[in-house]
Amino acid sequence: MAIAATFLAVSTTSALAQSDPPRPSAAELAIDAAIPLPEPANVPPPTASDFKPDTTATVSPNPGKAPEGATKPADTAAAPSIEPTTNDPGKTIAAPPTASPATATAPEPGKDPVKAASNVPAADQPVAERLRDMMATKATRYFDRKTERAAVEKFYTGRDYAPIWTQGGNLTAAAKGVISRLKEAAADGLNPADYPVPDFAAAASAPDALAEADLKLTESMLDYARQAQSGRMHWSQVSADIQYPEHPIDPSEVLANVTGAKDASAALDGYNPPHKLYKLLKAKLAELRGVGDGAPIIIEDGEALKYTAARGKNAPEADAQMSDPRVPKLRAKLGITENADDIRYDAKVAAAVRKFQESVDLKPTGVLDDRTVKALNTPKRDKQIDTVIVNMERWRWLPRDLGAPAIGDAYVILNIPDYTLKVMQRGAQVWTTRVVTGKPGQHATPLLSETMKFITVNPTWNVPPSIIYNEYLPALQQDPTVLDRMGLRLERARDGSIHISQPPGEANALGRVRFNFPNKFLVYQHDTPDKNLFARDERAFSHGCMRVQYPDQYAAVLLNITMPNERYTPERIRSMYGSSEIDLKFPTPIPVNITYQTAFVDDAGKLQFRKDVYGRDGTMISILKNNRGKDLENVVAHAQPNYSRPKGPLPSAVNVSDNSFSSGSSSPNFFERLFGGGGQPTPPAPVGRPSRRVFTR
Template sequence: MKKWSFLLLLIPLMLTMCGRKKVVKIARDVSITPKNAVTRLAVDSLQMEDYISQAKLGDSAAQYLRNFYNSRNFQFAWITEKGLTEQARMFYMLNKDYASHFRDSTVLDPQLYQKMDFLMKQDTVFRKPDTSLAHLDLQLTQHFFNYVSTAYEGKVDPEVLQWHIPRKKLNTAALLDSLMSGKKTAAEDWEPVNREYKWMKKRLTSYYQLQQEGKFEDISSGKLKVYRIGDSALTVRQVRLRLIQFGDSTLKDSSSVFDSTLRASVKRAQGQYGMGQNGNINKALIKALNVPLEQRIKQILINMERMRWMPQMPDGRYLLANIPEYRLHVFEDHKTVLNMGIVVGKAANKTVIFSNKMRNIVFSPYWNIPASIVRAEVLPAMKRNRNYLASKNMEQTGFSNGLPEVRQKPGDNNSLGRVKFLFPNSYDIYFHDTPAKSLFAQEKRAFSHGCIRLSQPAALAEYLLDGKSGWTKEKIAKAMSGKKEVWVALSSPVPVFITYFTCWVDEDGLLNFRDDVYGHDRKMAEQLFDKS
């Protein structure tokens, strides 16, 4: 499996434009004078208040606008005596590019852009700022604030879609100051996005190009169920051409013969779709390669929206579980040091998307069986078989709300396996071992009641306890095979992110797709895309 990371947006978390916190008033910077100002054109305070009133700005938005112009002693931001600044032109192109790539016309103000189109095409000289010119500069500033909120923080409210990872926030005023400084002349260098987001944007562009070419035809399944090296068929040729369309530079011709070069490409493609990488062309691969371009484009757009929500990843160690990928990734200083297969909650018991900090490892754990499982599974079994608890190495410890309180004792058949990893949360979700090792051989692994089962729990324990006095590999193995529960506190808490991405670009630059196991993509599509 390919390594995968999300090092998202390197901007500090500060005040937002939505008014969740009171905006602190910034005093006027009188050190800026006509002699050192970028332009002699300036906004009059009465013009500003008139614009705020006409635009019907809320208190927070109005104060952000006042603060920005106070910080520059009311000099224009986007217009000088010679017309639109380079920053204004760059912002204009950013808007158009975003609207085109993300099919979001809400970031375009027709009247504003009509004025800008005119100014960009004319050699204009302004000697003094009239009200209409001042309003244009103010309008551009307010439009910038709105644009940043949509383009870089996200358009959809993640909480509505059961995404409980704290949403990224940007300091829009600092971003605007950064743009105005002119130190970064290319939009690509200025945008507050990480390289993975940029990679996704490039793949999105390539998919749009394929769509415009109109040469995306279905691959036929042919006569065979599986195609291997040495087979010759139209299907083989079609798969080869499709992989070339998707950017595989190792394939050079349109041969119908299945050779070793194609096999290597097929294995790589299978990895991109989360399939077993046997290198053979089968129905599952053909189905994935035949997914319509429009559907894949929407899948890319949906996951880029999720990327906008993600906070900055911490330095040091952190863990990221991606539900649709069925994998846990362990990072240290933003580099993958360990990854493993996982089992996640089934559709009826979805694993929750959230973040917290891991604080404890519990070896040879008891499993305190949730009341819902006791009611649905354990209690009926107890009624059928009076020896059920003993046969499952369980014991009753009391009663609560009319139900027996039941726990499973440490042992090889304990449902939590030999170790669990705790990061306190209200969802009662944690990582743990499992005796059902055979499930990890399956490609799709949504089988649990919501917690996340690990394929390599001992390796994770060894990594997390590396450097902790006395916790050698041998001691960990002994603790995992004991009959007594042992709690160990981590030297420092480790951030944990449980995410839901069905599309991303991995560290090898390959675009990955996964199935929408919980239907979250479908719900997001209803929020993101025009229903007409």
């Protein structure tokens, strides 16, 4: 190309020197024809041997400088045609000097730039062209999520639309790994029917079919990664009192990670939760299904199979039967051991299909149709299996890293249905205790992940609005002295809002210690004067907060994790008990994870089940069975309920504190009153309130 472009420059220079250039001769037209036109294919550039030397052409003695008055090389390369330097057929053209790169690559005006050669192998180019067309016109059919569609388009563009999963029509190692993982999705508590695997063998001879299969497998892979990491439903579908941090997949990362991995199956499996308790549940799920480490039998899609009895007395029975290579798998799936390798869809197979259809509420026709195949591939269900699956699903909602790395991956995990709290560090249990949790219904303890920032010794109980407006104010209408008898103080702001609090002391509803992890649900962990409830097996009695059986020990454990050199003991904590609030702030906050595990594996390796006290399992099983959670994109807002102010005046006998607080910006809001500021400077206590001491390290 460089030689050809320079040839153009010299030819045009000679042409300009003649006032009336003659028409090209046949020989000169032959020269034009000898110059190859640019094509997408890899055509080698012309060399000096492709042209005869021209002894009459004038060449500049300085190859780096064009003759005076000549056209610039860049302009020459853009000329629409080649002008001859002579019409003498006996004269030849000399080889021009080598042209610069700029001269060689400049496009001709009015023509498209020369396309770079494709890196796609010739065998895959037809499929690549179809993939290019399908991504331009049908991408939303396969990828309805905007971020995934953009990532897929970018990934295919980066490889010139070469197919991801095949080479020359044959499956790659990555494709085989992905297909294996998708077919074993039931082992992960997922449904293989949600991740269909296209039939590449049937598509091998048709570029259109191969391109579509490539996109479908990409779609199924992304669906699996997303649901394995974040769940098949969003937690907001289950209840308004659940809030965990979002951790969606990055589709670009998934594509690069899985296609570039040595083991694509393991790479895709890596999007499942890494937690030990999740993996133990997965092993128990396999035991419940009776499949051990083996993969479930999957019946491929195909034509409908129907048994037809032989007609006539002398007609052979075998002649009336359909045959299909899927029948041996079908026999194994339905428990037919006789003639296990027989491919005929005989009377026994049809009867077994009919019985299966009745068990899953399908019309018992005995015909193996698409709906029956899908039902056969849906994992076996029973109550225990369903319970394990929804608990595996809830593990997908939790953060991948439960603890804080700076303090040995320490964290607190509380299991509501088991009424237990555990402190974990470096993968081992450090301490555990019993807890009391919220009542079912309106006072259920929320599921959340937050960080505990400090502990308050001798806390003031600032009564939540739900209790004030739903319980205490109605009680005041019946007995105006009830708050005084309970040791509670009522204050009314200028805007009419009510604040009720209880000062520190032995009778305080929060006991002697409060554990603060500020959250939108306004719940925390605390001590309690009602110790008798810890002796019960079922302990759902609170208004949503979590009561801890041994708060002095709990406080010492947490403080020693965050400040090991201080050597806190339960005795040291108890020595702080008094009438003034004391905040002990953590240099490193400790993550707190409130969970709902109705099925878990204990330390002895035994599968344990607990009562579904809040009905979370039932809601989730219904969503999964009806497939209502697969494509949810909208997250339900979680706002605290609005409580209307009391209508009319309070009863005349109600004792309202003289130090009624202002609703101005300088006063602490309810969130600050409840959690003590959460690490912010403590606001000055109103006159008459107990003083607060703050300990920071």
